[in-house]
Every structure is written in C-alpha cells, then in structure tokens.
Amino acid sequence: MVIQVLMPALSPTMTEGTIAKWLKPEGSLINSGDILCEIETDKATMEVESVDEGKLGKILIPEGTEGVAVNTPIALIVEKNEEMITSDEATTVSGSIKNLAIQATPQKAPEETRNLQPKDSPPTGSTKQLTVRESLRDAMAEEMRRDESIFLIGEEVAQYQGAYKVSQGLLEEFSEHRVIDTPITEQGFTGLAVGAAFGGLKPIVEFMTFNFAMQAIDQIINSAAKTLYMSGGQMGAPIVFRGANGAAARVAAQHSQCFAAWYAQIPGLKVVAPWSGEDAKGLLKAAIRDPNPVIFLENEILYNQTFNVPDDPEFTIDIGPAKIERSGSDVTIVAFSICVGYALEAAEKLASEGIEAEVINLRTLRPLDSSTIINSVKKTNRLVTVEEGWPTCGIGSEIATRIMEEAFDFLDAAVKRVTGEDVPMPYAANLEALALPNAEKIIAAAKTVCYAD
Amino acid sequence: MVKSKKPYAKKSPEKSPNSKIFQNSRPRIKAEELIKYYEKMLLIRRFEEKAGQLYGMGLIGGFCHLYIGQEAVVVGMKAAANKIDTVITSYRDHGHMLAYDMDPNGVMAELTGRSDGYSKGKGGSMHMFSREKNFYGGHGIVGAQIPLGTGLAFMHKYNDDGGVCHAYCGDGAINQGQVYESFNMASLWKLPVIYVIENNRYGMGTSIERASAVVDLAERGKSFDIPGEQVNGMDVVEVRTAGEKASKWCRAGKGPYIIEMKTYRYRGHSMSDPAKYRSKEEVSKVRQETDPIDTLRDQILVAGFANEVELKEIDRQVKISVTAAAEFAQQSPEPDIAELYTDITA
Ligand SMILES: Cc1ncc(C[n+]2csc(CCOP(=O)(O)OP(=O)(O)O)c2C)c(N)n1
Numbered sequence A: 001m002v003i004q005v006l007m008p009a010l011s012p013t014m015t016e017g018t019i020a021k022w023l024k025p026e027g028s029l030i031n032s033g034d035i036l037c038e039i040e041t042d043k044a045t046m047e048v049e050s051v052d053e054g055k056l057g058k059i060l061i062p063e064g065t066e067g068v069a070v071n072t073p074i075a076l077i078v079e080k081n082e083e084m085i086t087s088d089e090a091t092t093v094s095g096s097i098k099n100l101a102i103q104a105t106p107q108k109a110p111e112e113t114r115n116l117q118p119k120d121s122p123p124t125g126s127t128k129q130l131t132v133r134e135s136l137r138d139a140m141a142e143e144m145r146r147d148e149s150i151f152l153i154g155e156e157v158a159q160y161q162g163a164y165k166v167s168q169g170l171l172e173e174f175s176e177h178r179v180i181d182t183p184i185t186e187q188g189f190t191g192l193a194v195g196a197a198f199g200g201l202k203p204i205v206e207f208m209t210f211n212f213a214m215q216a217i218d219q220i221i222n223s224a225a226k227t228l229y230m231s232g233g234q235m236g237a238p239i240v241f242r243g244a245n246g247a248a249a250r251v252a253a254q255h256s257q258c259f260a261a262w263y264a265q266i267p268g269l270k271v272v273a274p275w276s277g278e279d280a281k282g283l284l285k286a287a288i289r290d291p292n293p294v295i296f297l298e299n300e301i302l303y304n305q306t307f308n309v310p311d312d313p314e315f316t317i318d319i320g321p322a323k324i325e326r327s328g329s330d331v332t333i334v335a336f337s338i339c340v341g342y343a344l345e346a347a348e349k350l351a352s353e354g355i356e357a358e359v360i361n362l363r364t365l366r367p368l369d370s371s372t373i374i375n376s377v378k379k380t381n382r383l384v385t386v387e388e389g390w391p392t393c394g395i396g397s398e399i400a401t402r403i404m405e406e407a408f409d410f411l412d413a414a415v416k417r418v419t420g421e422d423v424p425m426p427y428a429a430n431l432e433a434l435a436l437p438n439a440e441k442i443i444a445a446a447k448t449v450c451y452a453d
Numbered sequence B: 001m002v003k004s005k006k007p008y009a010k011k012s013p014e015k016s017p018n019s020k021i022f023q024n025s026r027p028r029i030k031a032e033e034l035i036k037y038y039e040k041m042l043l044i045r046r047f048e049e050k051a052g053q054l055y056g057m058g059l060i061g062g063f064c065h066l067y068i069g070q071e072a073v074v075v076g077m078k079a080a081a082n083k084i085d086t087v088i089t090s091y092r093d094h095g096h097m098l099a100y101d102m103d104p105n106g107v108m109a110e111l112t113g114r115s116d117g118y119s120k121g122k123g124g125s126m127h128m129f130s131r132e133k134n135f136y137g138g139h140g141i142v143g144a145q146i147p148l149g150t151g152l153a154f155m156h157k158y159n160d161d162g163g164v165c166h167a168y169c170g171d172g173a174i175n176q177g178q179v180y181e182s183f184n185m186a187s188l189w190k191l192p193v194i195y196v197i198e199n200n201r202y203g204m205g206t207s208i209e210r211a212s213a214v215v216d217l218a219e220r221g222k223s224f225d226i227p228g229e230q231v232n233g234m235d236v237v238e239v240r241t242a243g244e245k246a247s248k249w250c251r252a253g254k255g256p257y258i259i260e261m262k263t264y265r266y267r268g269h270s271m272s273d274p275a276k277y278r279s280k281e282e283v284s285k286v287r288q289e290t291d292p293i294d295t296l297r298d299q300i301l302v303a304g305f306a307n308e309v310e311l312k313e314i315d316r317q318v319k320i321s322v323t324a325a326a327e328f329a330q331q332s333p334e335p336d337i338a339e340l341y342t343d344i345t346a
C-alpha cells in the first residue's frame, strides 16, 4: 500500500509553500514523528513530521521547489516489510484524500487584491516591491533609527520576531533595550507604555491582534486618549497602538472582528487603517511621528500581499486625507483596509458592465475625510460604503449620516452599506464566507444605488 | 520540576527505586481504573495526531492548538471529579473535552466546522461547549476563563450543590491581572474552585523564565491565602491524588485551591508555530524520559495489570474510534446557511 504525503497547510493563511529541504532520503525508514522535510510558509520555515510509518518510497517534489500548492502530493510512503498496515488504516488514507477533493472549501483568496495598483496616482520616486509585512517593519526600523526615544513593546515582538513576523530583524538591530517582549498582560503593558509616553518616550505597542487590546481598552481610552484634554494640554501620549484588526481566516468569533468603529468613536484618538504597502509604510511613519495616540489597524490577510512602496526614508502619508484609488463618474465606493481591494475588484467588474465606480480608500477613519467623499458624491450622486465590521453604529453609518447632513441634495439614491453580517464570526468555512463583505456584495450594492439591478 | 528520570522504564521492578515507591507509598488504584486512564490518554494523543493530519489537509482551519504531551493532567483531574463538577479551559481544549467524556465524533466534527460538531460548526477548535458534560468551553482570550470559572464556583456555592469548578489555565495566562482579581474573590468568598495551572513551560514562544518574575506558580495564591501544590503533571496517578485532595478541600467549604501541573507540550503552540525557541533535544528528552503515556504503560505492566497484548488491543480500539471520528467529521455536512443568523438574540 502506498501513502501519499500531501503538502500540508501550516498556517491559517497558507495556500502554497516552498519545499526547503528533504531531511530523509528516499528509501529511509520512517516512524511517525520523524521529520521528513522543511517547508517555508508565508510566515516561517516549518518542519513536517510524518504521521505515518513506513519507508520513504519516492520524493515527488524536489527540494528548492517554490509555490507548491497545499494538498499537492510531495512524497510517497510505502510499507516497511516487517510491519503490516491494517486495512482500516488503508481506507482512511485513501478515503480522506478522496474526500478532500470534494470537501476542501475554498478559502478567501488573498491574491485577489494583489498587484491591483491604483490607476490614477502611482507613487513618485523610486519604489520597490514589498509585502505589507515588510513595509510595516521598514517603517518602524526607519523611525527607530531617526529617534532613540521610540521603542517597540508587546507579546513575542522580540525573540520570536513577531507572532505575524512583522517585527522581523528589529531585535537584532535595536537590541532588547528597545524591542521588548512582555508577559501576556495587555492591560499592564499598555498602561506601562502610556505612562512611559507621558514621560516623553514614544512607545509602539503591538497587540498580537486587536482582539486582545480589549483587555487594555481602558488604558487606551481613559489614559491615552483623554490625558491631553484632562491636563489642559500639559501632557499627552505620543504612542502608537498597532496590530492586526478585522477578520483573519477561520479563527472564529473571539479572534475575528473589526474594531474600527469602536476606536473611531473616541475623541482624542486618531485611527488609521492602511490597505496597500505604501499606505502601511507612509501612515505608520506618520503615526509614529504624531505627538498623540494613534490606533493603527492592520490586517493579517494583507500582511503577505505585495505592492510598490516608495524607498525614500522621508516618505510619509498625512494622517487625515483619503485617497481616490480609482476615479469614476457613476457611483462612489468608500472602503478601508482589505475592503479597498474588494472595492477595486468590484469596480473592474462594474466597468465591464458599463458602470464606472470611483473608489475611495479612507486610510484614516478619525479624523474622517468627509470632504473627499462629499466631493465625489457631488460628481457621482451615489454612494456605497464597505467595511468588515458590524453594521450598527459602524463607519458606514457615520459616513451615511454625514452625507445626509452635508450632501443630501446631491444624492440620487439612498446610501447603501456593505458590512460584515450582524453576527459573531462563525467558524464553519461556508458561514464565514457569507459573513464577510466581498466584491460580489459590493457589485450588488452598487447596482442597487444605480438602479441597475 | 518534571522528574527527568523515566520512572518505570526499567524492566526489573526490584531494582527501580521508583517502582518501590509505587508499591509502597502510592495510592492503591484498581487495575481497571489505571487501564481506563491509559485508554483515555491514548485516545487524546491519537485524536490530536489525527487533528494535526486533518489540519495539514486543509480540513481544519484557523488556529488549532494540540494537547499532545499534557494528557495526564486532564485525565487525572477528571478522575478526581464528581458528576456535578464543572470545567472551563482555554483554546487548547480538545484533550479536556475528551477527558471529560465528550464524544470524539462531535469534537472532530466541530474541528472540521460541520453541523454535527458540538457548536454546530460555529465555534471551531477553540470554542466548544457541552451543557450535558458541564463543559463551559473553550475560550480564546488568554486568562479570561479564570474569572468565568470563578463564577461557576460562585454558582456551586450559591446553589449549595457540592460541586467544584476545575478552571484550567496556562503558565502564560497566569500573569494576567484578572487571574488575581479572581483569586482574591474566590478566597474572600470561599468559592469551590480548583485552579489548575498547566505549566508546559512556554506561553507561545516565551519560556516561563522570560515571562514570570517568580516561576514557582503554585505560590501564586499566597497573598490570597490560597493553598498551592506543585504536581508532576506527567504522571496521571500523582495528578489524581492531588486532584482528590484539592476537591476534598473545596467540598469542605475551605475555598479555592491551586495545583500547578508541571507538564510539557510536544507540538508547536499552534499549527503554524515552527517552535524555534526551544531545542529539539529538549523536546525529545521530555518525550523519552517522562512521556505520560509511556509512564502509565510501564506502571500497568510492572503492576501486572495488563500485558503487552492487552495494551496493544487497547491501542487498536483507540485507533479505530479516532479513525471513525475523522470519517464522521468529514461526512457530516457543513452547517445550513440559515445557521448564520441563529443563536443570536439581538
Ligand atoms: C489576551 C490574549 N492575549 C494574547 C493572546 C494570544 N495567545 C494565544 S495563546 C497564547 C499563549 C498562552 O500561553 P499559556 O497560557 O502558557 O498556555 P498554553 O498555550 O501553553 O497552553 C497567546 C499569547 C490571546 N489569545 N489572548
């Protein structure tokens, strides 16, 4: 009997990987638990243990091969002579491979938005291709080189290089004096960082994800956001709170939610939500330089996407203004973070049906750039808002209100919101897909406001 | 520390000092009980290995934290529990569910996100619950289950039902502030809760020495007057003995009790953790010298409670039921899309 060893999925977001090294040669005996090979994923190099026993009959994919899709057979294990494989085991293996084809549910494909560069305003100066992850790291590194008072603090930011590898290399460059691993004590280390900021240091607080910032939200709002006001302007907190926000892949209700609207409600906070690598780098640098608390909402699924990013270490993007990523005359689509990619994808498809959409990337959620939206609506007379967060009291609700207050007469249709469904995030693949915004939902909303459906 | 000697590996019982302890001073445990623990621990191990395999095939998604290496902790604590007792734990929860008698099929089907899962596929690996088994989850926020478990203990006391809550957390979680707020209330109000600290030496990639000023976690209740005990969590009999003692304390109305279980996780923190923060030698040393299943196996053989052939048969049966659970979990349909808007009130 021959057992196929399939390319494993080794992280929630992995769709393909590189076979870095075969640690067992063909013909060697394999016990369960033996390490067969090393695979580079989107995040790390992982060792792959055999779950089966037998002999490594054939290596199907040689080491060094890149872009091997998950579930591709990479090797064959055959029986060791001395041990029989029972028939029920045999059926499990072939049975589960068979099922796989039918049942593996398509994951949200992060590639969808890759390489969709804005049409109207290519970055000026020299650029290089970077992932969002690298852009964030470079932003921190450049700012830390400029200013000694900046330090990075959070769980697994130093030795582990970041739970999502965003702080890769920073410990090495800046030492443990400035790149600091904490215990799992969000309220404590957030309070500590805010106190240090009161004293004039410039902390960057990494939350492994913003879900865990809920432990610390009292210190963010009551201590960081309000002190400038409460002290009559004497004292504030030059601090950045950053980390992954929004839905990740298949991590269920407690690890998958968008906090944009929560923070955007708080006077005293600036709230930033980048989409592209350029956004990530330019806005993070601006956030670090800002003398006030900035909430910086990243997105795990975007970390691995590649964009052209300006090289210039003085490149920053102002906090506040939105960016028109695509101009159009028929309908305005306002989005932020990962939804910008969905909106651009929707705009392409709408264009093929004769509807020209203008896509606005908000970049900053507080202060909100109403005037860019209003000017666009004056031209298109129709508005769709897109966000992953829940509908009630969301960013879309706020935008709709402002448009009603300030541009009511320019509207030819009621504003339409595309949001995450009004439920906690379900785990099941089919339900999760339904719970999130996507290009199809945006297209449908755009057609509704254009009375084209 | 976890004993670094393999207690029952030596074939000649007369020559092994540990075996003498077993014969002389260890509690008398019936053969069928030890064998039951063996079967449970093996079930957890094989179940987790299978879960890892299904994850690799893309049938389980998101975060999946395996319990391999820590099996003796939950099985020993369950052995000390009464039917009325309640349980709550973190995201590393598959072993707990199996130990507390939840159905492997339902657990595996939840892992694959299918309608026959314990949460109808809506909770996944980290969020499973069972009213019937008094299992209150499966919680994803590090430390948050400790106040919740303290609340379950509050309920036991309020209802005067004689129950005790087993509230589990990790060596990383133990530093969260809400843990100490809970300790204070539990002691102040004499709540029947056993705080089971599963010290597997790492919180994600951070070793306990890098996260805790004081690494003796059994002492953490001291300033709240909560007794604490450090236990070899790789030995199911020692765990059970400690669990019984703690339960007795709680049921007598004396308040909370802390047990620090010295244990070890063999796999990465979750499926995507390459575990570069520890050496392979460290892992294989624990596996070889203190593996909880091997340890129990040797105890059973030395005591003559079963022979190799009988243990092999248990192994075979366990494999069959895990295989069946995996089949079940793949055959079960995805939840009906109407489930998106069920179980939500507002
Ligand atoms: C409040 C919070 N912060 C961070 C995380 C991310 N996280 C998940 S598990 C974990 C490590 C916990 O370690 P420990 O308590 O020792 O439990 P173990 O995983 O070893 O069982 C971290 C940091 C989280 N889930 N919740």
Ligand SMILES: [Mg+2]
Residues within 6 Å of the ligand: B170, B171, B172, B198, B199, B200, B201, B202, B203, B204
């Ligand atoms: Mg731990």
